[in-house]
Amino acid sequence: MQVQLPGAQPFPPQDADAVLAGLDPEQRAVATALSGPVCVLAGAGTGKTRAITHRIAYGVRSGVMQPQRVLAVTFTARAAGEMRGRLRQLGAEGVQARTFHSAALRQLQYFWPRVVGGELPRLVERKVQLVAEAAARCRLRLERTELRDLTGEIEWAKVTQTVPEDYPAAARLAGREAPRDPAEIRQVYKVYEELKRDRGVIDFEDVLLLAVGVLEDRAEVAEQVRAQYQHFVVDEYQDVSPLQQRLLDLWLGPRSSLCVVGDASQTIYSFTGATPSYLLGFREKHPDATVVKLVRDYRSTPQVVHLANGLLAQARGRAAAGRLELVSQREAGPDPVYSEYQDEPAEAEGTARKVQALLAAGVRASEIAVLFRINGQSAVYEQALADLGIAYQLRGAERFFERPEVREAGMLLRGAARGSTDPLLDGAPESLAEQVRAVLSTRGFTAQPPSGSGAVRERWESLAALVRLGEEFEAAQSAAGLPADLSAYVTELDARAAAQHAPAVEGVTLASLHSAKGLEWDAVFLVGLTEGMLPITYARTDEQIEEERRLLYVGVTRARAHLGLSWALARSPGGRASRQPSRFLDGLRPGTPARAARGVGGGRGSITEGGSGRGPAAVRRNRAPLKCRVCGRVLTEAVERKLRRCEGCPSELDEGLYERLRDWRGEQARLQSLPAYCVFTDATLVAIAEDAPGSVAELAGIAGVGRAKLDKYGAAVLSLCRGESPDASAPVEGQPEEPDESDDIPDLWDEKDTGENSPEK
Known part of the structure; x- marks a missing residue:
């Protein structure tokens, strides 16, 4: 069960001082720091959202801040919705709590007719289809995972303010492992931008870029925005991108009423352009900033916190220097x-x-x-x-309030709340929760869940969540001495839907x-x-x-x-x-000593204490330096080593063979229900198509073709290299395991996971 934070209140406090009731000393320091730049370094579970919402509410209730002059920004619609809900409970309605994108879009929609003319171009919510068309125009055949990775690469380029022509150099400087040849990505990126211009549409990144452009080019617009918003709060500040920071600087102007909150140890979105540099360098940019650290962990038991602290104690780099040592405020629990x-x-x-x-x-x-x-x-x-x-x-x-059964339930509850004469409420009991059950029972809700899983169970779970929310709402209203009827409940539902503050599904x-x-x-x-x-x-x-x-x-x-x-x-x-x-x-689970740091990129085969030393790392150490077969330069990059040439050196690719190999790989992946890269990666296919091996020994000499894959696919690949057509439907025994230990570059897990909760997506 979750620990209640000190002094949590079920209804709005009566005055400014009541807002501070129950806050711990550090949270109170955050809430009362209302002037100048403020930096809150908040560890996981330390109540950061509580601290900053109480800061805003205290500022509003004490008269220091006008709610319409406050803009609080974060990175997901869910987080923004939760913040709006908390501010509403604290009596600070009217404060704008939005994501960077939604705030910028709102401003663009307002100013665009005046500064440009006409309506703002239509927003493309899913750019992947447009990227696919751009790739096709560049004569590139992309699989689904490749298309997704390429789309992510274009997004990274835009949030780091990199134009198509500069992409290859910027990617190399950032140490990014591009999903395709950087020159190909540059071309697709360029065509993608041309397609958007031709069709008069914009994407999510354009929203920020256009907002920045308008604020930089039109001084009167910037002044109007700064007059509207005089106080800024930025949550999850470790995740800001260079483009978001640029927009924030334009919003703020020469003023210093800025409060940022973040934890460098939770920076996990760098592949999208996020960087903790602005959080870690905040004191350098604002020498007079108030810095508060939140380390009292109200979420986790001492056992969980001990493991978390031990995990970060082994970290290195600048972000590790900003780590916070958490102190659990809970009673002891079970060991991990x-x-x-x-x-x-x-x-x-x-x-x-x-x-x-x-x-x-x-x-x-x-x-x-x-x-x-x-x-x-x-x-x-x-x-x-x-x-x-x-x-x-x-x-x-799918978002909770966008589910068909939830939309339908909302309409029924709204109709039932319009009057006691509604047939759904004939003879209805006084309990709000029972009224909600009575309404939803007309659409199949029962006290007991249906057996099994699937769509029927998911529908029931959605309706059950609405019933539980009714029970919780009734209890909270009763505690506050407020009415708990269907009308009030429907109003609560509408507010939650607008804030995307969904109840928990069981x-x-x-x-x-x-x-x-x-x-x-x-x-x-x-x-x-x-x-x-x-x-x-x-x-x-x-x-x-x-x-x-x-x-x-x-x-x-x-x-x-x-x-x-x-x-x-x-x-x-x-x-x-x-x-x-x-x-x-290592060193955290019982019976394992802390190990010496493994080499960069060390994987499964890296040498450990008591290990055999076998695997890719050990194999590479025993080999002579691999040189480019064209210019003779020593190769260090993974893809270059696989191709046995520099990426910029001339390729002897047999395009016909490469296409045959791709088609064969796709069929093998289909037969085995696997991602294509689990058969061979693109880089391995390119290496094979360049070498066109004529024997098992020559094929085995190509990085990425280890023992297991040679046994499984060798005959088919050599047939393709000879121009013959192997039997694509021939059964393949088993599924490929991890890459063979003689592979230089593992083929498995080339897929990058962006996560559904990535910023603003």
């Missing part, structure tokens, strides 16, 4: 449980059984979460929970670590914690590895009391048990 399984299905089944045990012990399903690194891991856990008859919900699915949450940011549960299971998954394979630099550590930290700090951490030694039953637990658990 570490579990090792033989394979992924066994891990999923074991996790489902533990979930079942918690449910039997009285923990609500909505207070349990299973978190993983990438969305592709969810299927096996969905199956395991369904096999035990446990309801679940996928985080990032089902175990399945979510990626990225999408779990900002959420919390009584029990959290962190699964798939192996080398190559966390840190993920494509995290190679020190900075990327540290971000993966922070991602695990975010996962750990989602748990209030129960925390499980698990990994599987093999992917499928009977597979080679070659996986190793994540290096981030």
Whole structure:
């Protein structure tokens, strides 16, 4: 059960001093710091949202701030909705709490007719289709995952204010591992921008870029905005991008009434352009800033907090220097449980059984979460929970208030509230909750849930959430001495819908670590914690590895009391048990000493104490330097080593062979129900198409073609190289395990997971 923060109030306080009642000393310091720049360094679970909403409410109630002159910005619609709900409860209605994008869009819609003329161009909510068309015009055939990664790369370029012509150099400078050749991305990016101009549409990033352009070019517009908003609060400040910071500076102008809140240890969106540099450098930019640290953790037990602190104690880099040592305010709870399984299905089944045990012990399903690194891991856990008859919900699915059954229920409740003569209320009891049940029963709601899972159960869960919300609303209204009738309840529903403040749906949450940011549960299971998954394979630099550590930290700090951490030694039953637990658990789980730092990008095969030293890292150390076959330069980049040439050197690609290889790979992936990169990555296909090997030995010499893949696909690939057509429908025994240890560059897990809760998406 969640710990109630000190002094939490169910209804608006009577005066300014009452707003401060129950705040701890540090939260009170935040709430009363109403002048000048303020920087709040807030650890996970320390009540940062409580502190900044009480600061705004205190400023409004004390007369220092006018609510219409305050703009609070954050990064997701859900977070903005929660902030608006809290401010409303504190009697600070009228304060604008928005995402960066929605605030900028609102301003553009207002000023555009005056400064440009006509209506603002239509906003394209899903740019991926337009990117696909741009790629087709560039004669590029992209798979779904490649298209998504390319779209993300264009988004990164725009939020870092990089124009198409500068993309290759900017990506190289940032150390990004581009999903395609940077020159190809530059061209697709350029054509994408041309398509938008031709069709008179804009994307989400354009909203910020255009807002910046209008404020910079039209001084009178900037002055009007600054006259409207005189006080700014920025939540999750560690996630701002250069473009968002530029817009914030324009909003603020020469003034200093700015309060920022963040935690550098929760920076997990750098792939979108987010950077903690502005948070960590705030004191340098504002020497007179008031800095307050929130370290009292009201969310998690001492056992969970101890693990979280230990995880960050091993961190390196600038962000690590800003880490906060949390102090739990809760009573002791159970120790974190570490579990090792033989394979992924066994891990999923074991996790489902533990979930079942918690449910039997009285923990609500909505207070349990299973978190993983990438969305592709969810299927096996969905199956395991369904096999035990446990309801679940996928985080990032359709918004609650946009679900058809919720919209329909809202209309029924609204109609029923219009008068006591409504047939739905004939003879209705006085209890609000019973009235809500009576209305929803006409659409299939029952006291007991339907058996099984699927759409029927999901519909019931949505209606049950509305019933529980009615019960909670009735209790809160009664405590405040206010009426609790259907009209008031419908008004509450409308306010929540506008704020996207959804009630909890009763089902175990399945979510990626990225999408779990900002959420919390009584029990959290962190699964798939192996080398190559966390840190993920494509995290190679020190900075990327540290971000993966922070991602695990975010996962750990989602748990209030129960925390499980698990990994599987093999992917499928009977597979080679070659996986190793994540290096981030070294020295934290019982019986493991702290290890020396592994080399940059070290993966499954990196040398550890007591290990064999086998694997990619060991193989590379024993080889002579690999040189470009064209210019002779020593190759250091992963893709260059795979191609055995510099990316800029002339290619001898056999395009016909490359197309045949891609078609064959696609068919193999379809037959095995796998992502195409699990057969061979694009870089491996390019290397094969350049070399056109004529023998098994020559094919084995290509990086990415290890023993397992040579046995499985070697004959077919050599047939394609000879111009022959292999039998694409021939059965393939088993599924590819992790890349063979002789591979220089692992083929598995090339997919980048952006997460459903990525900023503004």
